[in-house]
Amino acid sequence: MRSGEVARRAGVNLQTLRYYERRGLLAPPLRTLGGHRTYPDDTVQLLGVIKAAQRLGFTLDEVAELIDTRRRGHVTPDLRARAESKILEVQHRIDDLVTIRDALQQVVVAGCTSLEGCTCPDCPIPFVEIAESGQV
Numbered sequence: 211m212r213s214g215e216v217a218r219r220a221g222v223n224l225q226t227l228r229y230y231e232r233r234g235l236l237a238p239p240l241r242t243l244g245g246h247r248t249y250p251d252d253t254v255q256l257l258g259v260i261k262a263a264q265r266l267g268f269t270l271d272e273v274a275e276l277i278d279t280r281r282r283g284h285v286t287p288d289l290r291a292r293a294e295s296k297i298l299e300v301q302h303r304i305d306d307l308v309t310i311r312d313a314l315q316q317v318v319v320a321g322c323t324s325l326e327g328c329t330c331p332d333c334p335i336p337f338v339e340i341a342e343s344g345q346v
Contacts, residue, residue, distance in 0.1 A: 211248065211249050211250075211251060211253065211254075212246055212247065212248060212249075213227055213228075213239075213246070213247045213249070216249045216253050216254055216257070219254045220253075220254045220257035220258060220261075221261075222257060222261070227257075230257070230260065230270075233270060233274060234274055234278070235256075235260055235270065235273065235274050235277060236249070236253060236256065236257075239253075256277075260273055260277075263276070266293075266296065267296045267299065267300060268292070268296065272292060276288070276289060276292070313334070316334035317334060319334075320332070320333060320334050322334070
């Protein structure tokens with residue numbers, strides 16, 4: 211299958227396909243006599259796996275390691291440990307987002323009017339102090 215067909219079927223653009231190739235996520239394709247790249251049929255499925263893993267929060271480096279482990283014929287019990295670690299990362303992000311949401315709700319309820327010089331009484335978020343402390 212040629213590059214354009216693989217990209218179309220997998221729902222990625224050609225630059226993504228070539229980038230994954232450079233990163234080693236995809237094996238180097240064969241070339242036709244005219245120099246066109248040709249990929250095996252299972253490339254579309256592999257691209258789907260890569261995109262799904264990214265949606266689950268795995269970085270391309272992590273995906274590459276997992277794919278490389280499988281290519282070398284090793285079992286990947288490591289996937290479970292990595293998934294458990296991702297669950298913890300996701301929970302931390304959720305906790306952070308809840309904190310942000312709660313703070314924004316306080317801003318709305320208090321009627322804050324400005325980031326730099328809020329005029330509401332007892333502003334719930336001291337924007338200037340937060341910026342100066344580098345907590346952002």
